[in-house]
Amino acid sequence: MTPATRTTLRQLCSLGLPGPLLLPSLLPVLRAWVPADHGAFFYCDERGSITNFYPERMLPHEAMARYHDRHNDTQFRAQYQQRLAAEKPTSRRSVTAAERASAYYQEVLAPLGVEHFCMRWCGTRVWRWGSSVCTGGPSSRRFRTRTKPR
Incomplete structure (x- = not known):
């Protein structure tokens, strides 16, 4: 995981947002960490x-x-x-x-x-x-x- 990905992940997870608001931004970050075609x-x-x-x-x-x-x-x-x-x-x-x-x-x-x-x-x-x-x-x-x- 790159430092930028780690920082983004940490920032997103500390926002306290509900899943419907958080996940559209979180899934692409997870795919940057785990190279994949799609996430869910x-x-x-x-x-x-x-x-x-x-x-x-x-x-x-x-x-x-x-x-x-x-x-x-x-x-x-x-x-x-x-x-x-x-x-x-x-x-x-x-x-x-x-x-x-x-x-x-x-x-x-x-x-x-x-x-x-x-x-x-x-x-x-x-x-x-x-x-x-x-x-x-x-x-x-x-x-x-x-x-x-x-």
Whole structure:
């Protein structure tokens, strides 16, 4: 992270703004820190259902309606709960060959050009209230674990 990115991130987070006002400015800064094509942030309830979602890119209206009807409480919640149970707050993964054959990939990920994910849950060990997600497309490099100290 560059000193300018660190300063901007610190300044944005100390403003005390609510999510809807903060996130449009915060997501590009996160992408400067974690090189990615797109970013998003979502708040979840204790079951893992999305209660608020702030993406830089959205599916067309009809596709978003199908997403909520077909995928929100199945695919997303299962993966979100797995990430919360993990020892580390950050996880990285790429779409698998099996996932490419799924309706979720065809209807949600492929239209957005998503192939790689870097996710981090936010909150405390007691209450994890959301997650930031950076995504990369087919021509992007996979997210990797950083090996050098900052």
